Amino acid sequence: MLKNNEIKARQIGLFFIAFLPVTKIFIMPKDASNIANEDMWISILISLFLDAIGLVSAILLYKKHGTSFYSILETNLNKFFSKAILFLYFVFFLLKAFTPIYEQKNFIQNTLYETAPTAFTFVPFFILSVYLCTRKLRAIGRLSDLFWIFTVVGIILLTALSIESADFLAFLPIGANKAKILKANYYITPWFCDAPYFLFMIGKFRKNKNSTKIILLSFLASALLTLIFALTFYSVFTFIAGRELFALAEISKYSTVINSIGRIDYIGIFLLLLSGTISAILPIYFSAEILTKILNLKSALIPAIIINLIFFIAFIFFEPFHVLIITFIHKIASPYLLVLANLLPFAFLILRKKKTGLKINGEYNALFKK
Amino acid sequence: MRFLKSKLLILAFFMLLCYFFSNDFGLIDIEKTAIVTAIGIDKNEKTGYTVTLQIAVPEANGVTSENAKAVIKGNGKTVAEAIQKIGEESGWYPKLSFCNLVLIGSNMFDSDIMVAIDYFIRTIKIQDSALLAGVENRAEDFMEKATPLDNISSFSLQKILLKKPGMTQNTLTTDIKEFALGYYSRTGSSFMPYIKIIPVENSEQNSQNSKNNEQKNGAPPDSEKVVFDASSTLLLKNGKVLETLSKEETLSALYSKRKIKDSTITVDKVLLNGKETDFLLNVIKTDYSVKTTIKDGKIVLSIKEKVFVKVADETDKTTETGYLPLSIVPKEVCLKLENDLIKSLSKAIEKSIKTKCDLFSSDLDLYRFNNKEYKKLNGDFFNNLSCEIAVDVYGQKRL
Numbered sequence: 001m002l003k004n005n006e007i008k009a010r011q012i013g014l015f016f017i018a019f020l021p022v023t024k025i026f027i028m029p030k031d032a033s034n035i036a037n038e039d040m041w042i043s044i045l046i047s048l049f050l051d052a053i054g055l056v057s058a059i060l061l062y063k064k065h066g067t068s069f070y071s072i073l074e075t076n077l078n079k080f081f082s083k084a085i086l087f088l089y090f091v092f093f094l095l096k097a098f099t100p101i102y103e104q105k106n107f108i109q110n111t112l113y114e115t116a117p118t119a120f121t122f123v124p125f126f127i128l129s130v131y132l133c134t135r136k137l138r139a140i141g142r143l144s145d146l147f148w149i150f151t152v153v154g155i156i157l158l159t160a161l162s163i164e165s166a167d168f169l170a171f172l173p174i175g176a177n178k179a180k181i182l183k184a185n186y187y188i189t190p191w192f193c194d195a196p197y198f199l200f201m202i203g204k205f206r207k208n209k210n211s212t213k214i215i216l217l218s219f220l221a222s223a224l225l226t227l228i229f230a231l232t233f234y235s236v237f238t239f240i241a242g243r244e245l246f247a248l249a250e251i252s253k254y255s256t257v258i259n260s261i262g263r264i265d266y267i268g269i270f271l272l273l274l275s276g277t278i279s280a281i282l283p284i285y286f287s288a289e290i291l292t293k294i295l296n297l298k299s300a301l302i303p304a305i306i307i308n309l310i311f312f313i314a315f316i317f318f319e320p321f322h323v324l325i326i327t328f329i330h331k332i333a334s335p336y337l338l339v340l341a342n343l344l345p346f347a348f349l350i351l352r353k354k355k356t357g358l359k360i361n362g363e364y365n366a367l368f369k370k
Numbered sequence: 371m372r373f374l375k376s377k378l379l380i381l382a383f384f385m386l387l388c389y390f391f392s393n394d395f396g397l398i399d400i401e402k403t404a405i406v407t408a409i410g411i412d413k414n415e416k417t418g419y420t421v422t423l424q425i426a427v428p429e430a431n432g433v434t435s436e437n438a439k440a441v442i443k444g445n446g447k448t449v450a451e452a453i454q455k456i457g458e459e460s461g462w463y464p465k466l467s468f469c470n471l472v473l474i475g476s477n478m479f480d481s482d483i484m485v486a487i488d489y490f491i492r493t494i495k496i497q498d499s500a501l502l503a504g505v506e507n508r509a510e511d512f513m514e515k516a517t518p519l520d521n522i523s524s525f526s527l528q529k530i531l532l533k534k535p536g537m538t539q540n541t542l543t544t545d546i547k548e549f550a551l552g553y554y555s556r557t558g559s560s561f562m563p564y565i566k567i568i569p570v571e572n573s574e575q576n577s578q579n580s581k582n583n584e585q586k587n588g589a590p591p592d593s594e595k596v597v598f599d600a601s602s603t604l605l606l607k608n609g610k611v612l613e614t615l616s617k618e619e620t621l622s623a624l625y626s627k628r629k630i631k632d633s634t635i636t637v638d639k640v641l642l643n644g645k646e647t648d649f650l651l652n653v654i655k656t657d658y659s660v661k662t663t664i665k666d667g668k669i670v671l672s673i674k675e676k677v678f679v680k681v682a683d684e685t686d687k688t689t690e691t692g693y694l695p696l697s698i699v700p701k702e703v704c705l706k707l708e709n710d711l712i713k714s715l716s717k718a719i720e721k722s723i724k725t726k727c728d729l730f731s732s733d734l735d736l737y738r739f740n741n742k743e744y745k746k747l748n749g750d751f752f753n754n755l756s757c758e759i760a761v762d763v764y765g766q767k768r769l
Binding site: 110169172176239243244245246250253254 | 491492494497498499547550551554555738
C-alpha cells in the first residue's frame with residue numbers, strides 16, 4: 001500500500017512524459033526559432049541535456065542519502081540555511097509558474113474565444129490549482145497515470161498531421177547560426193529546468209531495481225516528444241517560425257486531411273490542453289509544498305490559497321505588463337533558474353551522508369512528513 | 371461502487387472542463403455572425419487601407435436557392451483597424467475563420483504588400499492557408515461581381531485557383547503562409563496569381579431568365595456578370611510587384627514547381643504532313659527536378675521537366691486513315707511541346723533573374739547544400755546565375 005505522500009517510480013516516469021513536454025509546445029519553439037533559426041533544435045537539445053544533468057544529480061543524491069531532499073538539507077545544514085535554500089526553490093517555482101499559466105490562458109483566450117472572455121473565466125483553473133495543491137504527491141502520481149496518454153496521443157496526432165507540409169531539409173546547414181545557439185538556449189531556459197520536480201520527489205517513491213532505468217528512460221521519452229514537436233514546428237514554418245505565436249493551433253492545419261474533413265487536429269489540441277492545465281499547476285503545487293515546510297504548517301491549504309491568489313491578481317492587474325514580466329523571467333531570471341535546477345543538485349552531491357537516527361532507507365524523513 | 375462513482379465524477383469534471391475551455395458555453399449566435407468568405411484589400415490615399423469583406427449570408431428556408439451575399443467595406447490606417455471598424459460600424463462580428471481568399475488590389479502593387487498581409491500571419495483569427503492573389507484594378511470591385519454560375523465571386527475564384535486532378539491546372543497558386551515564407555526568405559522573393567476580369571457575352575434569353583433571380587438574392591444583372599482568368603503570375607521582390615509571367619511562362623514554371631496529374635495543355639501549329647495542326651494534349655502526369663550547383667565559379671540552375679501526354683483532340687486529320695488513336699502522340703508534337711516549354715521557361719527564368727526574384731528557390735538550395743560557396747558569394751547571387759533547361763515530353767508511339 002502506498003502512503004499518501006508516496007509515488008511509484010513508474011508514476012514518476014509517466015509524470016515526465018505527461019507533463020514535461022506539454023509546457024514546451026506553446027511558445028517555446030517559436031521563441032527558439034526566432035533567435036537561432038534553423039539551429040533552434042541544437043538550443044533545445046542543450047537545454048534537455050542540462051536538464052538531464054540536473055536529473056542525474058538528483059538521482060545520485062538520492063542514491064547517496066536515501067532520503068528526501070528536505071531531510072538531506074535538514075541533516076546537513078542548519079535550520080536557517082536549509083530554510084533559505086527551500087526559499088530559493090520556492091522563488092524558483094514561482095518564477096517557473098508564470099510562463100506556462102500565461103501561455104495556457106493566452107492560447108485559450110485567442111484560439112477558443114471569438115470575443116474576449118472576462119478574467120473570471122479562468123477562475124476554475126485556480127480553484128483546481130488550490131485543490132491539487134492540498135493533495136499529497138500520490139494524487140500527482142495518479143494524474144500522471146491518466147494524462148501521459150493524452151500528451152502522447154496529442155503530440156503524435158499533431159505531428160502526424162503536420163508531416164505532409166514539413167520541410168525537414170530546413171535544418172540545413174547545421175550550425176549556420178552558431179553565435180545564436182547559446183543565446184536561444186539562454187532565453188528558453190525557463191521552459192526547461194525540470195529537474196527540481198524530481199528533486200522534491202526523491203525519498204518519496206518506492207525504489208526497486210529498475211527505478212533508475214524507468215526514470216531515465218521516461219525522461220528520454222519526454223525529451224524526444226519535445227524535440228519531435230519542435231522539429232516539426234520549424235520544418236512546417238521555416239522562415240516564419242519566429243512569427244507564429246500559437247504553434248499548437250497552426251502546425252497541422254495545412255494537412256489535406258484537415259482540408260477535406262475539418263479541424264480534427266483540435267482533438268489533439270484539447271488533449272494537450274488538458275495535460276497542459278495540470279502541467280501549469282505543478283510549479284504552484286511544489287511552491288505551495290515548500291512554503292508549507294518553511295512555515296512549518298500542517299496543511300498546504302493556506303499557502304495554496306495565497307500563491308494562487310497572487311497569480312490570479314497578477315493575471316488581472318498585471319495583464320498589460322505581461323511582456324515585461326516574461327522578459328524579466330527569460331532574460332534576467334534565467335541564470336537563477338539554471339543554477340537552482342542543474343547546478344545546485346550537482347553541488348549537493350558534495351554533502352556528506354549523515355546519520356539522523358531515523359529510518360531512512362526507502363522512507364522519507366519523519367521530520368518532514370506531511 | 372464508491373471507486374466507480376469517483377471515476378465517473380472525474381470523467382464528468384474533465385468533460386465539463388472541456389466544454390468550459392472550448393467556449394462551448396459562449397457560442398456566438400449564427401444570426402449575429404458574419405461568415406466572411408473573402409477579403410479584398412486596396413490602398414486608400416486618405417485613410418491607408420480599404421478592406422472589403424464578402425460575406426455569405428446563411429438563410430434558413432425550405433427552398434434550395436443560391437447563396438445570397440453581402441459586401442461590407444471598412445477603412446483604416448492598418449488592415450486590422452479596417453476590419454475592426456467593419457465590426458464597430460455594422461454591429462456584425464466578422465468571423466474570419468472560414469475566409470479562404472485574400473485579394474490584393476493593383477494599387478498596392480508598387481508598395482510592400484506584406485505590410486498588409488503580416489496581420490494575417492500574426493492573428494489566428496484567419497487561416498494562413500487562405501489563398502492569396504493579386505487582381506487587376508480594385509479588389510473591392512471583385513467582391514461585387516458575380517459569375518453566371520456563382521453569385522459569390524470568391525467561391526468561383528477558389529474553384530479556379532484550387533483545381534482538382536482532372537481539371538486543367540494552369541495557375542501558380544499561393545497561400546498566405548507560402549507567400550510569407552518567400553517574403554521572409556533571404557532573397558525576399560514571392561509570387562501570386564494575377565486575376566483578370568473577363569466580361570461574359572449573354573444571349574437575350576439568358577438575360578431574361580436571370581431577371582427573376584436578380585431581385586431575389588441581390589445578384590447583379592447578367593450584363594454585369596463576369597468570369598475570371600488566373601493564368602498569369604505576379605513576381606514580387608520584397609513585397610513589391612516587379613514583373614508578370616504570361617500564361618505560357620506560368621505554365622512552364624508550374625511544371626517545374628509542382629507535380630501535376632490529369633491536366634491538359636495545348637500545342638499549336640505543329641507541322642504534320644505539310645499542314646499546321648493544333649493539338650489539345652492530356653497531361654497524364656509531370657515530374658521535375660530543380661538543382662542549384664556551382665560550376666567554375668558560376669551558379670548553375672538546372673531544371674529538368676518530364677511531361678507524360680496523350681492526344682485529347684486535334685484540329686485536322688493527321689493520318690491517311692483518319693484521326694489519331696487517342697494515346698498515340700506524333701514525335702513532332704512532343705518536340706514542339708518540348709520547344710514551347712523550354713522557350714517559355716527560359717523567359718520565366720530571365721524575368722526571375724532580371725527582378726532578382728528567386729522563383730525556383732535556388733538561393734535556398736545553395737544555402738542549404740553548398741553553404742561555404744554560398745557565403746563566398748556575399749549576396750551577389752543573381753549576377754552569377756545561369757541556367758540549364760531540359761524538357762522531355764513522353765507520348766506513346768506506334769510500333
